[in-house]
Amino acid sequence: MEARYPSESLTILTDLVLPGETNPLNNLFGGELLARMDRAAGIAAGRHSRRIVVTASVNHVAFNRAIPLGSVVTVEAKVSRAFKSSMEVIIDVWVEDRQSGERTKANEAIYTFVAVNETGSPVAVPPIKPETELEQQRFDAALRRKQLSLVLAGKMKPNDATELKALFV
Secondary structure, eight states, rough: OBBOOOOGGGGGEEOOOOGGGBOOSSBBOHHHHHHHHHHHHHHHHHHHHEEEEEEEEEEEEEEEEBBBTOOOEEEEEEEEOOOEEEEEEEEEEEEETTTTTTTTEEEEEEEEEEEOOOOOOOOOOOOOOOOOOHHHHHHHHHHHHHHHHHHHTTTTTTGGGGGHHHHHO
């Protein structure tokens, strides 16, 4: 299977924060943002794998900045690494100042998707070939995150987590 570039999976969703999507403080509901991130990440994983994809896990979410009513919100998702049938997707959320056009990073997340066939069984996905320094950093970090997850789940022995060990030795 031929490797694909992260840029081939890039998905950008831009939308406004409407009144029905806000909490009593007039900020975007966290759950609404999670749904937007899941949609963008799912599209990115589907673009990479060209298969049906399902959300396997939400590995990390950081709500660093509230997103007020009326804001222009952009969700950018890109596959950072592909394993056998799973893909890690990094999501960056930006808020745009409507007057200046300046974009500020508000939130970030890491999701994992699995490519499946029509019966729901996992299928192989193409590897990723990073092009930029940031893509390479995210690619390398994805393996450490996967090993940590496997160790914590009891599916990998700590001594076998070579990438994690390299951080401490």
